Amino acid sequence: MDGIFISYRREDSAGYAGRLYDRLAAHFGAERVFMDVEGIAPGTDFVDAIERAVTSCKVLIVLIGNEWTGIADGSGRRRLDDPNDFIRLETSTALKRDIRVVPVLLEGAQMPRVDALPDELSSLSRRQAIEISHKQWEASTGNLIEALDKIYFPDTSTVTPQVTTTTGQEDSSRSHAKRWGPWLAVGLVGVALAGAWVATRWLMPEETFTATPVAPITRPAEVPIAALEHKPESAQLSGAEPEPEATSAPEPEPVAEPEPAPSLETEPEPVQLVGRLDVQPHRIDYGTITLGASGMASITLTNSGDADLAAPRIGGVEAADITLDNRCPDKLVPDESCVVGLRFEPRRAGPLNIELSIGRVDDTPITILLTGKVVEKTLPVPSTPIVESTPPPAKPPPEPPKASPPPAPKILNFTSKVSGSAAELCYRVANAERVTITPRPGRLNNPQSGCVTVRLKERTTFKIVARGADRSITDSLVVVPESPVAAPAAPEVIPAKPEPKALVNSRLPNVRDRWTYRVRGQWASSPRRTIEVSALSVNSDAVEELLSQVEAESRKTLAQRHVRGPVAYMTQSPILGTEFSPYLAAFGGVDSKSSWKGIPTPDTNNFWTKWYSTGEVEGHESVTVPAGTFDAIKLEIWSARTASGSQTERDSEPVRIQYNIWYAAEIKRYVKMVRTTTAASGQRMNTDTFELVAYRQQ
Incomplete structure (x- = not known):
């Protein structure tokens, strides 16, 4: 432990x-x-x-x-x-x-x-x-x-x-050897000279020195060494020089003069300060990257030495399709760090296994290993395995949407949330150059997404217009202010005219119809909620509905939204997530042979983009939910996208969502929906189940 x-x-x-x-x-x-x-x-x-x-x-x-x-x-x-x-x-x-x-x-x-x-x-x-x-x-x-x-x-x-790298250890060893090597040599020479002097003074015969004095050895002033000479004892006591003896004795053979050695008192050599380059990390894995996409990584350069360090040169980037984003100064002072961005924009498919070389002062380069895999751009394929030998035949992969530059503007979401006499209008639009909401507030600053607050005095229809590429698209939203008076005043807010309009087609929902759903996830930690959907108004192509969360003894208004009727599309809200057209069957948009390709699909959490959706009718079957057993028509919808996240996001990046939906004609809405989300790693992220608990029709 x-x-x-x-x-x-x-x-x-x-x-x-x-x-x-x-x-x-x-x-x-x-x-x-x-x-x-x-x-x-x-x-x-x-x-x-x-x-x-x-x-x-x-x-x-x-x-x-x-x-x-x-x-x-x-x-x-x-x-x-x-x-x-x-x-x-x-x-x-x-x-x-x-x-x-x-x-x-x-x-x-x-x-x-x-x-x-x-x-x-x-x-x-x-x-x-x-x-x-x-x-x-x-x-x-x-x-x-x-x-x-x-x-x-x-x-x-x-x-x-x-030390984190091999090159760092070598630099450290050389630095210590350079700093203490001269002093160690001086010490060893001094010990050798002292031993020689002791041997000369006490071990050699005295007459060897009295015959002829050894002449003093001249040394440079900065490296003094005592002359090796011997004086008679009398001279040593009196301090006078001894006279040479008259007898002519043969001159002794000259004694070899020892090589001069530095004194232990020599001034130390100044230590040379140097800069030292450290690089982290030494390996970068870009994961799997699709041709046409790019990967981003970075390395950190640090001067861990004692002197300024010139910015190093990075080699090998041309062969690796790497673009440098160098934010380093010309010199790094000691303990200073800087970051160099490495943008990988591959031009061909295949494995990536390339080394970048970063120069150093001592000519020992640091190597950075770049790994990864570049694949061709492929069509998103549902996770259901294709088994050719087993009927029914496997479904063909979704066809890519036809390019039609410039793209037409799309209104992905237009919802409202009412609080008293104020309403918050939120929108999300794609491919638009200009967006306006009438009768107020008019032109919006952000042509992509945002929320604006408006004051309400009465029931108001708001119209959003998105313009771009010489085309425009509109959508509308009916907003009803909350009455300050309690229950008795509520009937006065809802006009009586929508009632006959809803009865023109018995399949359509009526104003004040209500559906209560139980929503639960796959995991024990997934939230469990009860959501009530109420129809505020109904016309020939849309339903204005109110979402509320129902607890044991309370009811909380969540949002008001505009839902299209006969159009096959994916709608999204912060409360329910992504749904496939809730009223499609009621508006006559489904039959036993229906199928769809290129279903408009919004981005997930404003981050995971470029979804492509297809779907078809599976047939009729009986389905049982808490509200009862119904004869329903079953649909299967697939949404898929190409993974674009990093290697560390593979478990949290959604790439496939499968929807199973059951519509019942007498309910005028779906009675059950199962939504399964799969991550880029192949792991199932969650399975959300929506089941009808109760309903009330006018």
């Missing part, structure tokens, strides 16, 4: 998590650092799997970005409010088991307040946090490593961090 577990949300901090993993793994060892709960087999209790993974660690690092507390799921519910949310489970498990929890705040993010956290995570707000920033990556992550060292090595005041 000595591992380090990194808890993070992919939408909030996936890039930081990968870099931090590399930094910690280099210091503590890859076997000690964990970043994901992987390999949870189908049928395994994922709560138990997360608890086992977290409890095997000594420290849990919680990466908190600016959106950590507010990220919501597909239904608009905040993920932290989900008891089975992975991040909530990981953090609460560590808090309950007294595992050290270290919050890490990214790029100025604030520590979550107690009132913004679930009860079981409330103690997280009292934990001392560490801040990490991109500009000060080395220094800020160094603070985190220092804190972790104190946890793992409490008896050691300083723990020398491991």
Whole structure:
């Protein structure tokens, strides 16, 4: 139980998590650092799997970005409010088991307040946090490593961090050898000279020195060495020079003069300050990229030396179809970091396995490995396997929409939410150059999406017009203000004329018809709600309806929206998500041989774009829901798109949605809808079921 577990949300901090993993793994060892709960087999209790993974660690690092507390799921519910949310489970498990929890705040993010956290995570707000920033990556992550060292090595005041790269170790060794090598040589020579002097003074016979004094050796002033000469004892006592003896004795053979050696008192050589380049990461995986798309990554250059460092040259980008976004200055001062963006725009399909070379002062280049896979652009294919040998025959893949540049404008969504005498009108439009809403507020500043608030005095029909490519498209919305008077005044608000209009065709819904649905997801953590749909007005091509959430003893108005009748299209609302034309059968838009291609489909959460939808009638069948058993016509709708997210988003990026819908003629709306969403990794993200619980018709 000595591992380090990194808890993070992919939408909030996936890039930081990968870099931090590399930094910690280099210091503590890859076997000690964990970043994901992987390999949870189908049928395994994922709560138990997360608890086992977290409890095997000594420290849990919680990466908190600016959106950590507010990220919501597909239904608009905040993920932290989900008891089975992975991040909530990981953090609460560590808090309950007294595992050290270290919050890490990214790029100025604030520590979550107690009132913004679930009860079981409330103690997280009292934990001392560490801040990490991109500009000060080395220094800020160094603070985190220092804190972790104190946890793992409490008896050691300083723990020398491991060097993250091989080139860094070589540079460090050369630096120490260069600094201490001269001093070590001086010391060894001094010891040798001292030993020679002792041997000469005490071991050699005295007459060897009295015969002829050794002449003094001249040395440079900066390297003085004592002359090797011997004086008689009398001269030594009196301080006078001895006279040479008269006897002519043969001159002794000259003694070899020792090589001059530097004195131990020599001034130390100045240490040369140098800059040292560190690069992170050393490997980048762009994942799978479609031709025509691009991938973005970055590397961080850091001067970890003692002197200024000239900006290095990056080679090999031309062969790798890489465009540099170099934000580095001409020189990096010590401890300064900068970021170089690497935009990959492939021109051919195939595997990517290319090395970039980054020059260094000592001519030892640093190599960055780029990997990935480039594939041809293909048509989205439903996840249902095609089995040619088994009837019925497999469905052909959806045909791509025909290009018709310039594209015509589309109104994807036009809804309202009423509060007293005010109404909030929200819209989403594609391919439009100009958008207006009449009778007010007129031309809108944003021709794509937005919300505006208008005042209501009476029932008002608002018309939205989107213009672009020399064409225009319109849609309308009827908004009724809430009456300040209680129930008795309500009948006066609704005009009596729509009643006969609704009865022109008995299949159409009537004003004040109501349908109550129970909505639930696949997972235990999915929200369960009861939604009531009320018809406010009905005409020949649309229904104005009011959405309300019904609880045991309360009713909450959610939104008012305009739903087209005889048109096959996908409508979207924050409450119900994406639906296929709820009233299509009532308006006569469905028969036993109906099929559709290129169904207009809005973007998912304003992010996952370019959906292509097809559908067809499967036949008639009996369906049972809480409201009863009905003879229904069943439809199957497929929406698909090409994955465009990063490798870390494969589990959260939707690429296929399958709808199974049952329409009952006597209900005038669908009685059941099952919506299944599949991620780019092939994992099922969720299955939402809508079932009719009750209905009331006028």
